[in-house]
Amino acid sequence: MKNGSTLIGIFQAMFDGNMLTFNPGWDENAQNLESFDDVREIQKKLKESGIELEKSADESTTGPEHIFLKDPDGNMILIDQHR
Numbered sequence: 001m002k003n004g005s006t007l008i009g010i011f012q013a014m015f016d017g018n019m020l021t022f023n024p025g026w027d028e029n030a031q032n033l034e035s036f037d038d039v040r041e042i043q044k045k046l047k048e049s050g051i052e053l054e055k056s057a058d059e060s061t062t063g064p065e066h067i068f069l070k071d072p073d074g075n076m077i078l079i080d081q082h083r
Contacts, residue, residue, distance in 0.1 A: 002028070018075040025083050032083065039065050039081040 001008045005028045009021070025036045040057050046069065047053070054068040054076070066080040 015076070019078055020071070020075060021078045021080055024079065024081045038062075039067055039079050042079055043067050 001010065007028045023030070024039055024042065025033055027033055040059050040061075043053065043057050043059070046067075051069060054070060055066070057065040057067050064082055066078060069077050069079075071077055
């Protein structure tokens with residue numbers, strides 16, 4: 001579902017529970033953005049803020065990578081960088 005630049009994907013039985021996803025490097029149409037915050041930089045800021053990650057990115061790499069964390073209600077948040 002799309003409303004302006006907001007896009008919501010609904011997937012039944014594809015994931016366990018609720019999941020919110022963010023894709024650094026893409027706009028709402030999955031087109032490459034010229035500039036964006038790399039997932040490793042986002043990870044660094046989250047860890048500096050004391051937020052625990054369920055899955056961390058390998059900071060020695062570049063390009064595609066992802067991290068997982070949980071919100072206070074236990075819902076998963078996926079930050080999934082494709083490039």
